Amino acid sequence: MPLPHVDVELRVRYGETDQMGIVYHAEYLAWCDMGRTEYIRRLGTSYASLEQAGTLLAVAEANLRYHAPARYDDMIRVETTLTDVRSRALTFDYLICHAASGSRLVTARTLMVVLDGNRRPVPLPREVRALLERIPEGALA
Amino acid sequence: MPLPHVDVELRVRYGETDQMGIVYHAEYLAWCDMGRTEYIRRLGTSYASLEQAGTLLAVAEANLRYHAPARYDDMIRVETTLTDVRSRALTFDYLICHAASGSRLVTARTLMVVLDGNRRPVPLPREVRALLERIPEGALA
Amino acid sequence: MPLPHVDVELRVRYGETDQMGIVYHAEYLAWCDMGRTEYIRRLGTSYASLEQAGTLLAVAEANLRYHAPARYDDMIRVETTLTDVRSRALTFDYLICHAASGSRLVTARTLMVVLDGNRRPVPLPREVRALLERIPEGALA
Amino acid sequence: MPLPHVDVELRVRYGETDQMGIVYHAEYLAWCDMGRTEYIRRLGTSYASLEQAGTLLAVAEANLRYHAPARYDDMIRVETTLTDVRSRALTFDYLICHAASGSRLVTARTLMVVLDGNRRPVPLPREVRALLERIPEGALA
Numbered sequence: 001m002p003l004p005h006v007d008v009e010l011r012v013r014y015g016e017t018d019q020m021g022i023v024y025h026a027e028y029l030a031w032c033d034m035g036r037t038e039y040i041r042r043l044g045t046s047y048a049s050l051e052q053a054g055t056l057l058a059v060a061e062a063n064l065r066y067h068a069p070a071r072y073d074d075m076i077r078v079e080t081t082l083t084d085v086r087s088r089a090l091t092f093d094y095l096i097c098h099a100a101s102g103s104r105l106v107t108a109r110t111l112m113v114v115l116d117g118n119r120r121p122v123p124l125p126r127e128v129r130a131l132l133e134r135i136p137e138g139a140l141a
Numbered sequence: 142m143p144l145p146h147v148d149v150e151l152r153v154r155y156g157e158t159d160q161m162g163i164v165y166h167a168e169y170l171a172w173c174d175m176g177r178t179e180y181i182r183r184l185g186t187s188y189a190s191l192e193q194a195g196t197l198l199a200v201a202e203a204n205l206r207y208h209a210p211a212r213y214d215d216m217i218r219v220e221t222t223l224t225d226v227r228s229r230a231l232t233f234d235y236l237i238c239h240a241a242s243g244s245r246l247v248t249a250r251t252l253m254v255v256l257d258g259n260r261r262p263v264p265l266p267r268e269v270r271a272l273l274e275r276i277p278e279g280a281l282a
Numbered sequence: 283m284p285l286p287h288v289d290v291e292l293r294v295r296y297g298e299t300d301q302m303g304i305v306y307h308a309e310y311l312a313w314c315d316m317g318r319t320e321y322i323r324r325l326g327t328s329y330a331s332l333e334q335a336g337t338l339l340a341v342a343e344a345n346l347r348y349h350a351p352a353r354y355d356d357m358i359r360v361e362t363t364l365t366d367v368r369s370r371a372l373t374f375d376y377l378i379c380h381a382a383s384g385s386r387l388v389t390a391r392t393l394m395v396v397l398d399g400n401r402r403p404v405p406l407p408r409e410v411r412a413l414l415e416r417i418p419e420g421a422l423a
Numbered sequence: 424m425p426l427p428h429v430d431v432e433l434r435v436r437y438g439e440t441d442q443m444g445i446v447y448h449a450e451y452l453a454w455c456d457m458g459r460t461e462y463i464r465r466l467g468t469s470y471a472s473l474e475q476a477g478t479l480l481a482v483a484e485a486n487l488r489y490h491a492p493a494r495y496d497d498m499i500r501v502e503t504t505l506t507d508v509r510s511r512a513l514t515f516d517y518l519i520c521h522a523a524s525g526s527r528l529v530t531a532r533t534l535m536v537v538l539d540g541n542r543r544p545v546p547l548p549r550e551v552r553a554l555l556e557r558i559p560e561g562a563l564a
Binding site: 304 | 437438440441442443444445447449495
């Protein structure tokens, strides 16, 4: 069974384009970040509240493959999946596509490490790990 | 006598352009910020150390006039002047121009308010005010 | 009678914050841009199609007042009003506020000049001016 | 013999930080882009002139590993190496480090594909390939 994913939609902003007439390649990392934010919210918490409680997720690796360009004013969907949970690291996968056609634009993966409020690597707090290992509420709806 | 200004140069990055083929208008605010950073460094301190000591400068107003566009790979000069020092606010003026020709691209002004480490408005610490009211070292050289 | 405004909502992205823990001041210009895009769409066209037809709107002046900071994950509303239409220039006003409370964060104004496909100043095409002078469809709904 | 690399230095901008107090992870891709720009300039041409002549390099893959964070006002060095030249694709490697200490912050690789002025994949023009296969002028100096 494929893992459930959580979706977020966005409209491409003018300032996200570059003089090639397409979205600048670095912008997709910010869209993946939006995807993670919504994934964690769907689990019943929020990344903002995790940070306030002293659990930070920092990007340790990022890998992106650019299949087709997004353009100004396009509606985009980011499909985010949590594909691996370790004691000190999480892996998220992303499919970025046109919202209407579903055509694939970018696929990406990020490895996140867990830091405490002093930016030191720590294991995931037990209650966060419990949360992450649930299937997101409504993700299969 | 015109006030001394402090200059910083930068080269336009590809991602700073938009699909109009010119620099996106919001990017100039980040260049003004670079100008302030260098202005404060020339006074003999650094904005990074001011923040660490609990004195923050937050932008309260920003005004920009766009005269001509900057383009990818252009060398740009930001000329920054501290034009007003009040007990709780500073005004900086900026002239952004082509480094080689000096032709004017953008003129801007920002009003900065002083915050403490808890983000509350405070008067400028006495020693910072003393520093700001000096003529920047070497600014007339 | 107050002019009708067109609203767009967005959620603050992590990368839009800075080390002060609030949204970086330059980001609000991009949010105003989103407001303009939705304003023009509500008129029954789109800025993307205006550009393709050779009518560009370039920012000639921007003025921002920062009243209170936006923070990561906040839901934000941008209320955009077209306050002046001249033959060669448009003025847009923006109120950026918290979506839920309506509390005011930033007020801004931009002056836009009209350019043709060769980036030369031109009068607004007659059909665009007609469009802009209508009350946006549904704006009073 | 290690391949020669071309270096460019930059100072971290305030707006490049996020509320974690470090540089936002997407910004490093823009720094790699600065590295490519300087690499191509050292070869005796410029990416700006390649684009004007109808040869575009688009990012097809990007891989980043984050070893340690950069902070506001740090001086950073980007060391760029062209590690592979194919008829239709180029691979660049990047080492991003503190300029003074040389301590490693981020390592990255991008795969670039060659497009013509109509954004269609094409082989590298013969004269560009000749240029790229030279050792950069002065890179070993």
